[in-house]
Structure formats: C-alpha cells, structure tokens
Amino acid sequence: MxxxxxxxxxxxxxxxxxxxxxxxxxxxxxxxxxxxxxxxxxxxxxxxxxxxxxxxxxxxxxxxxxxxxxxxxxxxxxxxxxxxxxxxxxxxxxxxxxxxxxxxxxxxxxxxxxxxxxxxxxSASGQTAHVALTELEVGRGDVLLVHGAAGGVGTVAVQLARAWGATVIGTASERNHGYLRELGAIPVAYGPGLADRVRALAPTGVDAAFDAAGRGALEASVELVADRTRIGTIVDYETAERLGLRGLRGLRTAARLAELVRLWEAGGLRxxxxxxxxxxxxxxxxxxxxxxxxxxxxxxxxxxxx
The missing domain is CATH 3.90.180.10 (Medium-chain alcohol dehydrogenases, catalytic domain)
Structure with missing residues (x-):
C-alpha cells in the first residue's frame, strides 16, 4: 500500500x-x-x-x-x-x-x-469539540466565546453549543463571518481590541471561552470570563498554565463519535x-x-x- x-x-x-x-x-x-x-x-x-x-x-x-x-x-x-x-x-x-x-x-x-x-x-475535530464543551460545562443560557470558530474544531464547537442551548460568539477572519452566521454564531474579528468588541456584542457578559486558535485568545478571554475554570484551550497550553486556565484534553470514544454522527443525521451538524x-x-x-x-x-x- x-x-x-x-x-x-x-x-x-x-x-x-x-x-x-x-x-x-x-x-x-x-x-x-x-x-x-x-x-x-x-x-x-x-x-x-x-x-x-x-x-x-x-x-x-x-x-x-x-x-x-x-x-x-x-x-x-x-x-x-x-x-x-x-x-x-x-x-x-x-x-x-x-x-x-x-x-x-x-x-x-x-x-x-x-x-x-x-x-x-x-472524529478528531468533533470529539475534541465535544470534550472541550463538556469540560467547560457549556449549556442552555450560556454565552460562549469560541476562538477560531471557522476551523475544523471551531465549526463543530459552534454547532454543538447551539444544539445545547448556548449563544455563541465566534472569532474569525472577515471572509468567514458569513459562514459563522450560517452556523448560528455571532461573528467577531480577532486581533487587538477583541475584548471590547465582544463586550459590545454581549452586554450581559460571557460565561465561558473555548480557544481553538491561540494567538492571544486566552489573554482576551480572562478579560471577559469571570470564572477561570470555564476558560480552556486545545492549543496554547503554555499560556493556560501561566494564567491558571484549563488545557483541555479528553478520551475519544466510539460512543462520543456515534453521538456526533446522530447529530449529523438529524441535520444539526454541518x-x-x-x-x-x-x-x-x-x-x-x-x-x-x-x-x-x-x-x-x-x-x-x-x-x-x-
């Protein structure tokens, strides 16, 4: 072969x-x-x-x-x-x-x-997103900030969070903002001033933040989320350790993957x-x-x- x-x-x-x-x-x-x-x-x-x-x-x-x-x-x-x-x-x-x-x-x-x-x-993107949102206890009524929301993991995280009843704000380059709206997220440009832009979109606050991008996402997240146990990353473990945040890792299982497949079959996962x-x-x-x-x-x- x-x-x-x-x-x-x-x-x-x-x-x-x-x-x-x-x-x-x-x-x-x-x-x-x-x-x-x-x-x-x-x-x-x-x-x-x-x-x-x-x-x-x-x-x-x-x-x-x-x-x-x-x-x-x-x-x-x-x-x-x-x-x-x-x-x-x-x-x-x-x-x-x-x-x-x-x-x-x-x-x-x-x-x-x-x-x-x-x-x-x-499997990889889907289960990574599922593990992360489970660990951050994302659920109904939450406002979740997803960094790197248009990527493979971010795409699934946005849709899972929406299916679980959360409002999602997602960072992405301008060219992907329409895509994020189609997934059900509120898009926001990353880069300097991110925290202020997110505050304008979420005047009642942000409950949790999931970093799938790096590039300063965690520093912005600590300005927005009061509970540091609900801020986690799958990419920037060094900064997470320095700031006392969560490096998110978890076990992949067939049961978790089957749940994602069922969500796709139900039309809830693009x-x-x-x-x-x-x-x-x-x-x-x-x-x-x-x-x-x-x-x-x-x-x-x-x-x-x-």
Missing part, C-alpha cells in the same frame, strides 16, 4: 510517499481500506516532533488520527463488523495511508448519505471540507493546516490520483 510517512521530525517537507506492507489486523482489530482521512493540528505537531502525553511515536511514522473507509477483513476473534461495512473511526497514527488496522471498538457505522470527506474528518489532497500532496495539506485560516478541514484521499 501507499502511505504518507516521515522518517524524522521537521516541517512539511519531511513528508514523503512510501510503499509499505498492508497491516495485518490482530485479535479484536479490523482492517479498513481508507477512503478519506482528515488532517488535524495534532498531526502537524506530531510530524514536527511533539509526542502526545502517554503516547509513543516510533519513526518512520504515518500521520493521521481520523479516517473513514470500508472494512476489508477482521482479525482473529473480532466481532461486530463485516467485510464491506462503511465505517469512520480514530487512532493516534496511521490514517494517511491506503489501509489501517484499528481496534474494532474505535469504529462507528457511516451513514450512507454522509460524504466520505465529511466522514473522514469528523461539516465543511476546505480542500482534498492525494498522498503525494500531503506536505501541501500540512502547510494549509499550519497556516491557521482553514475553513473546516483539509482531507487526504489516499486512492485519488495526483
């Missing part, structure tokens, strides 16, 4: 396409033919040398922590799936390849109507694909994600032509 790999940490240029053996699913595992796999900031960070807490990254490594595809075969003793089933799922590494072997309990069924690009890019890339253009895709202004997600399609 073909895969996007890196032999050493570094910039996007360290990525290359390599031919690797098709993985063999072990007991309790499933072999999936990958048709779409999203790219997260976590993927670019791992490529750059970061190791997630409690994990191990052995080189050479295949990035990609979310995917969708078709079940090819089952490992010994595996139940619950059949060859030909369409699925979406998650794993720390390995998604940016034509095949992946994954634990069966990290998969959920893909709705027939869900586009492959949406299915392949839901998933935006910024661009798709073959494996040979993975470096270009990583650069797009690292630029930090992607609307929705960049997606690798491992079987597409150059």
């Amino acid at each position: 073909l895969a996007s790999i890196f032999d050493r940490p570094g910039g996007p240029e360290v990525l290359r396409v390599a031919e690797l053996p098709v993985p063999v699913p072990g007991p309790g595992q499933v072999l999936v033919r990958v048709l779409a796999a999203g790219i997260q900031p976590a993927d670019t960070a791992i490529r750059g040398g970061w190791t997630p807490p409690g994990a191990a990254v052995e080189l050479p490594a295949v990035p990609g922590n979310e995917f969708a595809g078709v079940v090819e075969r089952l490992g010994e003793g595996t139940t619950g799936w059949t060859a030909g089933d369409e699925v979406l799922g998650f794993q720390l590494l390995g998604g940016h390849a034509q095949y992946i072997a994954v634990d069966a309990d990290r998969l959920v069924a893909k709705p027939a109507a869900m586009p492959w690009t949406a299915a392949g890019s839901l 998933l935006e694909t910024a661009a798709t890339f073959p494996l040979s253009r993975a470096a270009e895709a990583h650069r797009l994600v690292e630029d930090g202004h992607v609307r929705g997600k960049a997606v690798i399609t491992p079987w597409s032509a150059d």
